[in-house]
Each structure stands twice: as C-alpha cells, then as structure tokens.
Amino acid sequence: NAGVMQNPRHLVRRRGQEARLRCSPMKGHSHVYWYRQLPEEGLKFMVYLQKENIIDESGMPKERFSAEFPKEGPSILRIQQVVRGDSAAYFCASSPLASNQPQHFGDGTRLSIL
C-alpha cells in the first residue's frame, strides 16, 4: 500500500546550486500539490498540478521555482540558484479527484542551504 513517496528525504545544497525534489503520488491519484513548511508553522500552498498541466501556481515564487508533473514519472519541484531562505521542508500531497478532495501527504524533503 504505497503512499505518497518523496525523495530525497534530506537534501543539502550550497547557495547558487539547483535543488530537485521528486514526488510520486499514490496509485490512482492524478492531482499533485506542493507545499512549503517552516518550523512550527502551517503549510503554505505553492502549486497544484494535474498530469502534464499546472492548474494553480499562485503560491509559487515567479523566479527560480518551477514544477512539472509529466505524463510518465514523478512530479518535480525545481529550485534554481538556491538561497538560504529556501531552507524549509517541502511536502507533496496527492488526491484522486478534484482539489476539494482530502489530500494524502508524503513525509517531505528537508532542504538545507549552506
């Protein structure tokens, strides 16, 4: 019973490098969401994707951040030229139907920028 799988669990990058975070949704789920979380805080919505389409990216910074969910393979959240402020936990969630359905979360990727 595979849930939402995220990798890597921990990622360390130096300032200026690129970070790639991967998310495989639950089997049968075609909707993927990315969130960012700082310690002791709630989740901040970043982007909502369906297969091959970005549905809502209103929470994602316009520069350096991009997301995709190709027809085959996992969803990717890509951060270019990382800065210290990008350090956070990034969570992926998936749902089977529309965005108003309960979401199931992965265990996140902890990104640390040196």
Add this chain to the structure above:
Amino acid sequence: TQLLEQSPQFLSIQEGENLTVYCNSSSVFSSLQWYRQEPGEGPVLLVTVVTGGEVKKLKRLTFQFGDARKDSSLHITAAQPGDTGLYLCAGSTGNQFYFGTGTSLTVIP
C-alpha cells in the same frame, strides 16, 4: 491573507486533561479536514467534515463543523502523550485548498 486561523497556536497540558482547538474563518468551505503532523513526518488525515453542524468522533477526538461551514473545532478528551503533535485544519472552496496556521499540542506525562 490567512483564510484559516487556528487557536491556540501552542498548547501544553497534563495527561488526562481535556482540550479544544479552534479553526476559524470568514469564508465558507465546501469541506474541512483535520490533520495531525508529527516531527519529521507529513500530515496525516484524521477526518473530513462536509455538512454544516456535522459532528464526527474518532475515539477520544470529537470534530465539529460549524453550522455556517466557516469554522470547526477539535476536542480531545483525556489527552495522552501520544496525542502530541501539530494539528492542522484545512478547508476547500472551489478549486482552492487552504491550511490553517496550526496548533502545536504537547501532552506532558
């Protein structure tokens, strides 16, 4: 703009006590979820409420959705150390899904 405000933000209680966490908004939601998150893990879905006034029970946890579907509460009876964690409410409206600010609960043995 934070659509969902949770209170209290932090709560530390003794084992055996009761507590209530509130999730408030000025917006109407088609459904509302409660999640619990432990350190180093992702949020885990506890319950979904859909109908205004709905009450759901999950062992010692009681969830209520406000009549107007703008707010919700989570009541825990006889809290145990295993209840420690970050409790998050989340509401959906149309194509949007919003998370609350979170309540960090610590239950002291």
